[in-house]
Amino acid sequence: MTNQMEFDEKLFEAAENSASKIPFIRVYQWNLPSITYGYNQKIEALLDLGRYEGWQILKRPTGGGVVFHNAGEISFTVILPKGKLKVVGAIEQTALKIAAFLKEIGLNVQLEWVKHARQADFCTAFVSRHEITLDGKKLVGIAQRFGRCAILQQGTIFGIFPQIDPVKLKEYLYKKPETCD
DSSP, X not given: OOOHHHHHHXXXXXXXXXXXXXXXXXXXXXXXXXXXXXXXXXXXXXXXXXXXXXXXXXXXXXXOOBEEEOTTOEEEEEEEEOTTOOHHHHHHHHHHHHHHHHHHTTOXXXXXXXXXXXXXXXXXXXXXXXXXXXXXXXXXXXXXXXXXXXXXXEEEEOSOOXXXXXXXXXXXXXXXOOOOO
């Protein structure tokens, strides 16, 4: 069985070989407690893996820090045509859409505009530019990878929020970007 990260990698490779299949968006929930880690990280140096028996431990094809995923937590994958998008522009588009969606369902989120230096190897331990916070804590993390023809973005909404409808979130991600106050 293909895991979520392998599936995203295959989608990204397909997009790299046929730009006509993008944009592509998927929203999914984790069915098992899982740990994902960034493409450039060495997980053995960061965690005592023996403590996480029964957890899925998966390497992401994107960057970022270690993420602990709870069963039921929502994650998303966005594959965009590279075109003229730059690193900041691509992630900003996705972050604006996610923030607008979360505000519409009643969460008082903020989109971070200030660039912060990475302070830890764990995703939720620091907030980066274009990530979303709730009450001063990271709520959404997004990592990305640029290819020849496509951009792969992977993100997670940390925690369980019953008011989030994955189908509506996917619809929002297909919308044109909005501004976020």
